[in-house]
Amino acid sequence: MDSNRQSIWFISRVACGLAVLTLTLLSVISISAQTRGQVAEQDENYAVFVSQRNGAAELYLIDLTTKKVSQITNSGRGHLSPSIALDSRTILFAERSGSNYELYSGQISAAWRNRRPTVVGVNRITTGTEDKYSPSISIDGGMISFASGNGIELMTYNGAGRRVLVPVSESTNSFNPVISPDGKRVAFASDRSGSYEIWIYTRSTGDLRQLTNGANVLGGLNWSIDSRQLAFASGSTSNGRSGIALANSESGSFRVLTEDNDSSPSLSARGDRLIFTSTREGDPELYLLNIGSGRIERLTNSMGVDDTAVFLSEPVRPYRSIP
Numbered sequence: 198m199d200s201n202r203q204s205i206w207f208i209s210r211v212a213c214g215l216a217v218l219t220l221t222l223l224s225v226i227s228i229s230a231q232t233r234g235q236v237a238e239q240d241e242n243y244a245v246f247v248s249q250r251n252g253a254a255e256l257y258l259i260d261l262t263t264k265k266v267s268q269i270t271n272s273g274r275g276h277l278s279p280s281i282a283l284d285s286r287t288i289l290f291a292e293r294s295g296s297n298y299e300l301y302s303g304q305i306s307a308a309w310r311n312r313r314p315t316v317v318g319v320n321r322i323t324t325g326t327e328d329k330y331s332p333s334i335s336i337d338g339g340m341i342s343f344a345s346g347n348g349i350e351l352m353t354y355n356g357a358g359r360r361v362l363v364p365v366s367e368s369t370n371s372f373n374p375v376i377s378p379d380g381k382r383v384a385f386a387s388d389r390s391g392s393y394e395i396w397i398y399t400r401s402t403g404d405l406r407q408l409t410n411g412a413n414v415l416g417g418l419n420w421s422i423d424s425r426q427l428a429f430a431s432g433s434t435s436n437g438r439s440g441i442a443l444a445n446s447e448s449g450s451f452r453v454l455t456e457d458n459d460s461s462p463s464l465s466a467r468g469d470r471l472i473f474t475s476t477r478e479g480d481p482e483l484y485l486l487n488i489g490s491g492r493i494e495r496l497t498n499s500m501g502v503d504d505t506a507v508f509l510s511e512p513v514r515p516y517r518s519i520p
Contacts, residue, residue, distance in 0.1 A: 241465050243509040244472055245269070245279050245288065245305070246483060250501035256290060258305075258314045258509070261485060264496055269305070269314045278331050281305075281507050282338035283378065283422065283466060287354075288316060289332040289341060298328045300343060302354065305509065322356040336378035336422070349374045349385050349398070362398050363387075363405070371396070373416045377424040377446075384427055384446070386414040395427060395444060408449040415439055417461045420446075421468050428462040428471060441473050441486070455486065455493070463507045472496070472506040 241261075248257045248266075256270040256279055270276055277291040277298065286305035291298040303319040306312070323329045327346030334341050334354070342351050342362075349371055352359035362383060363371050371387040383398040395408040395418065413432035420427055424446060431442040431453060440456030454471070461474040471486045483496040483503050497503045 241467070241470070241508045241510050244463070244483075244506045245281060245509055246472075246497075246503055246506035247276055247279065248497075248499065248501055248503045250499040250503070252501075254502075256288075256316065257503075259483070259496060259506070261496065266497065267314050269316055278505055279507055280333045281509055282334050283336050283510050286509070287334065287338045289334055291328075291330045291332065294321070297326060298330050299323045299325075300329045300332050300341075322352075322354075323359075331373050331375075333375040335376050335380035337380070340376055340380045342374040342376040342383045344372055344374055344385075349383065351376070351383065351400075373418050375418045375420055375427075377420050378422055379424050382424070382446075384408070384418050384420070386416055386418060386429070395429065395449070397446070408446065409444055409451060410449060412442065412444065412451055415460065417441075417473075419463050421464050422466045423468075426464070426468075428464050430460040430462065441471065443488075454488065454491075459484075461505045463505075465508050466510050472508065474504045474506070 244259050244261060246257055246259065247254050253273045254275045255268055256276050258267045258269050274293040280289045288305055289300060289302050292301050299321055300323040301319055302322050303316040306315045306317050329343055329345045332341055332343040338354055340351065341354060346365065348361045348365040349363035350359060350361050369387060369389040371385050374383050374385040376383050381400055384395055386393055387396045390407055393414045394410065394412055395414055396405060397408050398405050411433060415430040415432055417430035418427055427444045427446055429442055430439055432439055434440040434453055434456035436456055438456050438458050439460055441454045441459050441462045442451045443454055444451035457475060457477040459473050459475040463472045469488055471488055473484055473486065474481050475484050480500065481502045481504055482498060483506050485494045485496055
C-alpha cells in the first residue's frame with residue numbers, strides 16, 4: 198500500500214470512528230433526555246393540603262384548574278405535613294394519636310378524579326410517646342425521613358430500620374427533614390452554625406455539611422425531582438417579610454422568588470410551578486407560582502388555615518428512576 202493510499206485509509210478509519218462516537222453520544226443524550234422527560238411528564242393538576250376550614254386540621258384535595266376542593270379525611274384528630282410519592286398515590290401524614298402525633302401511610306383512592314376522594318389502606322407506621330412529624334418520602338416510596346423528639350430520623354416505608362441521623366440537642370434546633378427523591382441525602386433546617394441554614398446529611402458516608410450561608414431558613418424545605426434544587430421559606434428578603442427561595446443543592450447559592458409573607462413551598466415534578474402558603478391577603482391561603490413568568494395565582498379562599506400543599510402526581514407514561 199503506497200503512502201497516499203495509507204493516508205486515505207487512516208483518515209477514513211478516523212472519520213468512521215468519530216462518526217460512531219458521535220452517534221453513541223447522541224444516543225446517550227437522547228436516552229438521558231427521554232428518561233428525564235418520562236420522569237417529569239406527570240399529571241399535576243391536583244394537590245393535597247391541610248386545612249382547618251371545617252374545624253380540626255384535615256386533608257383536602259384541590260383541582261388546580263377548577264379550584265374545586267374535596268375533603269379526603271374526617272377523623273377529627275388533626276392532620277399535619279402530607280407527603281406523596283411521585284410515582285404512586287402513596288401518602289404519608291402525621292395524625293394525633295392520644296397525646297402525641299404518629300405517622301400514618303395510605304393510598305389516595307383510585308377513583309379520586311371522578312368520585313369523592315378518600316385515603317384508603319391507612320396504616321400506623323410509628324409508635325412511642327414522642328411526637329413524630331414532617332415526614333417525607335423518596336421517589337420510589339421506599340424510604341422515609343421525619344422529625345421526632347429524638348431528632349432527625351430515617352426508616353423504610355413499612356417502619357423498619359428506624360434510626361436517628363441527627364440526635365436532638367439542647368444547644369441547637371434541627372427540624373423539617375426532607376429526603377431527596379433519589380434517597381441519597383436528607384436536608385434539614387438547623388441553627389447548629391449559629392444561624393438557621395440548610396444542612397445536608399449524606400446517607401452513604403454519614404457526612405454532615407452546611408449547604409447555605411445567609412439564607413435565614415424558616416422551614417418548608419422541598420426537593421426538586423432531580424435532587425438538584427431545594428425550595429424553602431426564607432427570611433433573607435429585601436423587605437424583611439418571609440418569602441420563598443430556591444437553592445442549588447451542591448453550591449448552596451440561592452435566589453428569592455417571592456417575599457410577601459410566604460411559606461411552605463412545594464415544587465412540581467416538571468419544576469415549572471410551585472405551590473405555597475401566604476398571608477399576603479389575610480388568612481393563610483394557597484397560591485400557585487409560575488416560576489418562569491413569575492405569575493402568581495390564588496388557589497383557595499376560606500376562613501380557616503390552608504397550608505402545606507403537595508402536588509399529587511401520576512405518570513402519564515411508565516415511570517423510570519433517575520440514574
